[in-house]
Amino acid sequence: MNSITHPSPYASWETRGFWEGAGRDELVLQKCNTCELIQHRPRGVCAHCLDSSGLVHFVASGRGSIYSYTVTEQNQAKGFAEACPYIMAYVTLDEGPRLLTVIVDCEPDAVEIGVSVVADFVSQERDDDERFAIPVFRLV
Amino acid sequence: MSTAKFPNSAAIAGVYEHPSRFSPNKTEFQIMAECAKGALDDAGLTREDVDGLFGASMSMGMMGIVDLAEYLDVRPDYLDGTNIGGSSFVSHVTHAAAAIHAGLCSTALVLYGSTAASNAMAIGTGGTDGSKNPDTAFSAPYGMTTVGSYAMYANLHMSKYGTSSEQLAEIAVTMRRHAGLNPLAKMRTPITVDDVLESRLISRPLHLLDCCIISDGGGAVVVTSLERAKDLRTKPVHLLGCGEAVQHQGVGDSDLLTIAAKQSGQAAMEMAGIKHSDVDFAMVYDSFTITVLATLENLGFCEPGEGGDFVSNGGIGLGGPLPVNPDGGGLSSNHPGMRGIFLVIEAAKQLRGECGDRQVTGAEIAIAHGTGGTIGDKHSGATLVLGTDR
Numbered sequence A: 001m002n003s004i005t006h007p008s009p010y011a012s013w014e015t016r017g018f019w020e021g022a023g024r025d026e027l028v029l030q031k032c033n034t035c036e037l038i039q040h041r042p043r044g045v046c047a048h049c050l051d052s053s054g055l056v057h058f059v060a061s062g063r064g065s066i067y068s069y070t071v072t073e074q075n076q077a078k079g080f081a082e083a084c085p086y087i088m089a090y091v092t093l094d095e096g097p098r099l100l101t102v103i104v105d106c107e108p109d110a111v112e113i114g115v116s117v118v119a120d121f122v123s124q125e126r127d128d129d130e131r132f133a134i135p136v137f138r139l140v
Numbered sequence B: 001m002s003t004a005k006f007p008n009s010a011a012i013a014g015v016y017e018h019p020s021r022f023s024p025n026k027t028e029f030q031i032m033a034e035c036a037k038g039a040l041d042d043a044g045l046t047r048e049d050v051d052g053l054f055g056a057s058m059s060m061g062m063m064g065i066v067d068l069a070e071y072l073d074v075r076p077d078y079l080d081g082t083n084i085g086g087s088s089f090v091s092h093v094t095h096a097a098a099a100i101h102a103g104l105c106s107t108a109l110v111l112y113g114s115t116a117a118s119n120a121m122a123i124g125t126g127g128t129d130g131s132k133n134p135d136t137a138f139s140a141p142y143g144m145t146t147v148g149s150y151a152m153y154a155n156l157h158m159s160k161y162g163t164s165s166e167q168l169a170e171i172a173v174t175m176r177r178h179a180g181l182n183p184l185a186k187m188r189t190p191i192t193v194d195d196v197l198e199s200r201l202i203s204r205p206l207h208l209l210d211c212c213i214i215s216d217g218g219g220a221v222v223v224t225s226l227e228r229a230k231d232l233r234t235k236p237v238h239l240l241g242c243g244e245a246v247q248h249q250g251v252g253d254s255d256l257l258t259i260a261a262k263q264s265g266q267a268a269m270e271m272a273g274i275k276h277s278d279v280d281f282a283m284v285y286d287s288f289t290i291t292v293l294a295t296l297e298n299l300g301f302c303e304p305g306e307g308g309d310f311v312s313n314g315g316i317g318l319g320g321p322l323p324v325n326p327d328g329g330g331l332s333s334n335h336p337g338m339r340g341i342f343l344v345i346e347a348a349k350q351l352r353g354e355c356g357d358r359q360v361t362g363a364e365i366a367i368a369h370g371t372g373g374t375i376g377d378k379h380s381g382a383t384l385v386l387g388t389d390r
């Protein structure tokens, strides 16, 4: 199987911290210092306080476990069609939130719900000055 | 002025399902207009009686409902173009009933039309290309597909409860058996559990035959006051209860197996004042086999984890304890992109006793639940409890 050619992420000012962090090989999450909420996906405000005064980015451990997954056998989308079968998964991070990702360097039959995974980062070639990467996960 | 309490102040007075499953020479709006005529004829009403217009489609965006009003040359007093995915039309019936109860309109037309099949839309396996769309910014880079989302739900259910692919296949087999009794259904040749398991995998554990078909089609529903419906051509179908809900990933902490049906179903059943044992049949959005299992569990027809047993051994077949989708559902009859309207249409026809070979014996109370979006990511749910005049 070919590896996935990920569509390049688009960083709005709300999501920039996540994609820039990945560009530094860091899995970046948001935390609200007012109410202690850790949230993903990133937002311009803490979803519970509805303001940004306590909201900060922090570098998460990049560790977690597979919450669920599917081996995608068919996806016509560019960058994925050639990579089928690929493993799409929800990973529950040690910090709490769950995120959607793909599991790489893993045979489809080797993946299981509950197994430990760690983040890796796929750099993006871009025609601008941005340095982004896509966080993916591999089995520990 | 009626003294009837909401929701039982409104009724479904007319329905129409477009007979076509492939309409390469029609537009969405044309199909909707043909369905409008069918449902109004069914009710014994005309275009001039319509003062509330409700509709959604795969291509109607901002101004879509206004475009539709122009196409039909109607100037209604009440407009609702709510689009929450395939459940929209179940929701429209609730909104129409509320508007009628509030006196904002008296006769509402709910419309859907689609040419998904003749446009060759890849609905389930066309990946999202919207990295720039805030909505898909975190799913497009990972190759999320509709079927993939449902497949992750299915895998989690299997892992937690031991649900099997054979049990999911039973759902597809039952829907196909029902479709065999429906002359309009697209896929009528019987299939077996082995046929499902041997069909190609699309997104594990879901096979091709775990997925709904893609067709063209459309439908229409006329909602009016119960009082008025009693004087019309066909037997009124009473709206007894309704509920709406959403479920999503929240801040990354929601329980994937709890879907919107739990919240909307409970609200609708409480409003109707009924127990599960009172329900004679269910119309359940069956985008995939797992959708049926998830919906039945979340509506409370069985405990979480017991859905696999519930759907096996004829449990959801005609003649069984809870017949589901006697028309053959989206898995075998029709699935033109958004299917919610057919849940309402078939429920009404069954309650009117017009369904011939696929008629549910003694059908007096139905539950219809639409899911819009994807249960493994984010979705809406809309539930109706409908009944005969008992």
Ligand SMILES: [Zn+2]
Binding pocket: A032, A033, A034, A035, A036, A037, A046, A047, A048, A049, A050, A054
């Ligand atoms: Zn907060």
